[in-house]
Amino acid sequence: xxEELAExxxxxxKKLRGxxxxxxxxxxAALRELRLVLLESDVHYRVVKDLIARVRERAIGxxxxxxxxxxxxxxxxxxDEIRQILGGEVRDLHVPxxxxxxxxxxxxxxxxxTTTCGKLGLFLKExxxxxLLTSTDTRRPAAREQLRTLAVSAxxxxxDLPSASHPRDVVRAARQFARERGRDVVLVDTAxxxxxxxxxxxxxKELTESEEFHEILLVLDATTxxxxxxxxxxxxxxxxxxxxxxxxxDTDARGGAVLSIVAxxxxxxxxxxxxxxxxxxxxxxxxxxxxxxxxxGDTLSLIERIERAITEEERKKIEQRxxxxxxxxxxxxxxxxxxxxxxxxxxxxxxxxVQLKGVVAxxxxxxxxxxxxxxxxxxxxxxxxxxxxxxxxxxxRIAQGSGTTVQEVNRLLREFEEIRKLWKRMKKxxxxxxxxxxxxxxxGF
Amino acid sequence: MKGLWKRWLGGIERIRxxxxxxxxxxxxxxxxxxxAWEELEEMLIAADIGPNLALELVAAxxxxxxxxxxxxxxxxxxYEQLLSxxxxxxxxxxxxxxxxxxxxxxLVGINGVGKTTTAxxxxxxxxxxxERVVLISADxxxxxxxxxxxxxxxxxxxxxxxxxxxxDPAAVVYDGxxxxxxxKDTLAIVDTAxxxxxxxxxxxxxxxxxxxxxRFLPRENVENILVIDALAGQNAFAQVSAIxxxxxxxxxxxxxxDSQAKxxxxxRIRREFGLPVKYIGVGEAVDDLIPFDAQEFVRAxxx
Numbered sequence: 086x087x088e089e090l091a092e093x094x095x096x097x098x099k100k101l102r103g104x105x106x107x108x109x110x111x112x113x114a115a116l117r118e119l120r121l122v123l124l125e126s127d128v129h130y131r132v133v134k135d136l137i138a139r140v141r142e143r144a145i146g147x148x149x150x151x152x153x154x155x156x157x158x159x160x161x162x163x164x165d166e167i168r169q170i171l172g173g174e175v176r177d178l179h180v181p182x183x184x185x186x187x188x189x190x191x192x193x194x195x196x197x198x199t200t201t202c203g204k205l206g207l208f209l210k211e212x213x214x215x216x217l218l219t220s221t222d223t224r225r226p227a228a229r230e231q232l233r234t235l236a237v238s239a240x241x242x243x244x245d246l247p248s249a250s251h252p253r254d255v256v257r258a259a260r261q262f263a264r265e266r267g268r269d270v271v272l273v274d275t276a277x278x279x280x281x282x283x284x285x286x287x288x289x290k291e292l293t294e295s296e297e298f299h300e301i302l303l304v305l306d307a308t309t310x311x312x313x314x315x316x317x318x319x320x321x322x323x324x325x326x327x328x329x330x331x332x333x334x335d336t337d338a339r340g341g342a343v344l345s346i347v348a349x350x351x352x353x354x355x356x357x358x359x360x361x362x363x364x365x366x367x368x369x370x371x372x373x374x375x376x377x378x379x380x381x382g383d384t385l386s387l388i389e390r391i392e393r394a395i396t397e398e399e400r401k402k403i404e405q406r407x408x409x410x411x412x413x414x415x416x417x418x419x420x421x422x423x424x425x426x427x428x429x430x431x432x433x434x435x436x437x438x439v440q441l442k443g444v445v446a447x448x449x450x451x452x453x454x455x456x457x458x459x460x461x462x463x464x465x466x467x468x469x470x471x472x473x474x475x476x477x478x479x480x481x482r483i484a485q486g487s488g489t490t491v492q493e494v495n496r497l498l499r500e501f502e503e504i505r506k507l508w509k510r511m512k513k514x515x516x517x518x519x520x521x522x523x524x525x526x527x528x529g530f
Numbered sequence: 531m532k533g534l535w536k537r538w539l540g541g542i543e544r545i546r547x548x549x550x551x552x553x554x555x556x557x558x559x560x561x562x563x564x565x566a567w568e569e570l571e572e573m574l575i576a577a578d579i580g581p582n583l584a585l586e587l588v589a590a591x592x593x594x595x596x597x598x599x600x601x602x603x604x605x606x607x608x609y610e611q612l613l614s615x616x617x618x619x620x621x622x623x624x625x626x627x628x629x630x631x632x633x634x635x636x637l638v639g640i641n642g643v644g645k646t647t648t649a650x651x652x653x654x655x656x657x658x659x660x661e662r663v664v665l666i667s668a669d670x671x672x673x674x675x676x677x678x679x680x681x682x683x684x685x686x687x688x689x690x691x692x693x694x695x696x697x698d699p700a701a702v703v704y705d706g707x708x709x710x711x712x713x714k715d716t717l718a719i720v721d722t723a724x725x726x727x728x729x730x731x732x733x734x735x736x737x738x739x740x741x742x743x744x745r746f747l748p749r750e751n752v753e754n755i756l757v758i759d760a761l762a763g764q765n766a767f768a769q770v771s772a773i774x775x776x777x778x779x780x781x782x783x784x785x786x787x788d789s790q791a792k793x794x795x796x797x798r799i800r801r802e803f804g805l806p807v808k809y810i811g812v813g814e815a816v817d818d819l820i821p822f823d824a825q826e827f828v829r830a831x832x833x
Contacts, residue, residue: 120581125580127765195643196642200641227674227676228674230678233673309763310791311578312789312791361641
């Protein structure tokens with residue numbers, strides 16, 4: 086999401102980094118560029134002004150001029166400011182023990198409320214809740230049909246009351262239904278409305294007054310421009326959201342709107358939608374996002390995503406294997422396939438730090454993944470379990486079978502040997518850099 | 531129709547208020563403080579025109595003011611500056627269509643910008659003009675996308691063609707266009723799935739669908755329209771760049787004008803891509819789509 090922005094920041098601060106000492110002029114020059122970068126990223130101009138002023142104040146003071154690496158100091162100040170705007174700490178969803186808890190999703194048309202509603206249901210289900218989905222959207226054609234389909238594909242319950250004349254009735258009936266069926270969270274999707282449609286906002290206000298909602302989540306499109314702040318301000322006149330779910334984070338090259346809204350309202354961002362699949366909803370981490378903006382990458386989110394791709398059962402299987410057997414090429418293949426399931430290669434690479442990205446891009450990851458897979462598939466089961474039997478003639482056969490060269494087969498075997506060494510160390514209980522992640526990071530990352 | 535124009539003009543009014551007053555004020559001042567120039571920049575940036583264009587426009591205005599003599603007319607100057615972003619006959623669809631052949635409008639854009647709604651409205655407009663319309667849904671991914679477009683078809687009173695969920699969109703479009711030929715429709719409107727412009731595979735799929743359309747019809751009979759949300763910021767620019775690489779875009783429709791967003795991104799897209807703006811969506815009702823007239827638009831802002 087913030088990739089382009091991050092790259093720009095990196096280049097700006099390279100200029101600063103080369104210096105031993107920083108003058109006020111240096112800082113000003115960098116901040117001028119910074120202003121344009123932030124504006125180009127759709128951060129609201131007032132927020133940009135504030136941010137620049139604050140960083141300048143802190144940067145031109147003694148703090149920076151006397152420190153050893155002034156450039157890094159400015160970067161840290163900026164990171165700090167952005168992180169603070171984004172909320173400092175991780176803020177979790179509040180699911181009260183009330184049965185059932187009521188969550189309301191509100192937002193503009195096309196911000197992704199219905200999809201997010203489905204995603205949130207799955208998200209809660211994965212955390213051992215029993216959500217019930219319902220929709221009060223009678224305006225957009227097939228809106229409820231969409232939610233029903235999503236619910237079915239996520240294995241969730243959907244409640245509909247076509248005869249309802251007011252959203253209030255739907256919510257009341259859904260709550261009753263949930264109570265009877267032992268569902269503990271009711272997710273209410275609403276019709277999209279513009280921040281200027283007072284009648285609809287009034288309806289929303291009445292709804293929130295008639296029922297006690299434990300979370301009112303504003304679903305916000307990350308691609309929104311300067312108008313984002315006004316949208317938030319106008320919504321606030323009618324309902325007070327308890328948090329934001331930022332959507333389309335994967336589409337957005339920049340995404341400054343979220344910085345603007347949080348700066349303006351103080352509403353915490355709780356979750357982010359990072360793709361069109363139902364699983365692609367993640368917890369929002371201000372620190373990570375701030376790091377990402379500044380080109381430090383988002384390796385933590387990557388790790389989390391990897392962990393989610395491993396089911397509990399698979400994890401046990403892997404653990405057993407670690408204690409008993411050797412790590413074989415078959416396991417390697419399995420890991421490889423799981424890696425591919427995580428998302429597109431590009432998507433994964435986008436989470437790496439900028440410095441690393443160049444290296445990975447050169448290798449042309451997607452292709453080499455496929456070749457590696459082809460090589461392993463061209464081996465016999467025996468060879469996969471015991472690669473030491475692979476002699477020159479076997480190598481030639483494998484290369485031919487996979488459409489690669491003997492050199493490539495050699496390289497794979499070499500890499501695999503490295504991984505196996507790591508694996509053995511891990512078995513002995515040595516901590517690895519990513520000890521808990523098992524094979525994934527042996528695999529080139 | 532009256533309400534429609536009111537909403538359209540209401541939108542312009544919002545821009546006029548800030549633009550005209552600020553420019554007029556600076557023009558009347560003997561010497562302008564640096565902060566005032568910066569504020570002018572910020573006003574333009576707040577309209578999503580983009581920082582570079584804003585800086586450029588303000589710098590041009592500044593030098594115009596400094597060189598200006600007594601009878602110089604800043605309104606005329608600004609009118610020409612802004613109008614230079616647009617071309618002639620912005621709003622006409624199919625300016626050179628071969629008569630007697632099927633025409634197709636191919637709608638692309640990211641999720642939630644209003645493609646399906648726009649497809650419905652376009653169908654309505656075309657039906658009014660006597661076209662035989664078929665609405666084709668190539669969105670086999672989003673849940674209930676088919677149903678949504680089918681309901682629009684029913685409202686408008688035109689034919690609907692959709693594929694089963696998960697089907698190859700290119701195949702659906704192929705079949706849809708075949709059926710249009712068979713049924714002697716005159717216009718096919720193809721709604722596509724919202725695509726994220728960073729996802730290579732999705733863009734490749736879009737390219738494939740677009741190729742199918744072009745295989746059926748001569749270039750002049752196809753409009754590849756990018757649908758953009760007026761609320762979008764500079765990010766919209768990235769969208770156009772990515773999509774323009776795979777689909778030969780021929781125009782833009784700006785939606786959600788009734789959101790009170792100023793849609794300044796239009797100027798930037800218009801300049802860097804030369805894509806004409808065809809229509810503006812001003813509401814959720816079936817006839818809430820009005821042709822874009824650049825001259826009228828700019829005149830209303832400046833004068």
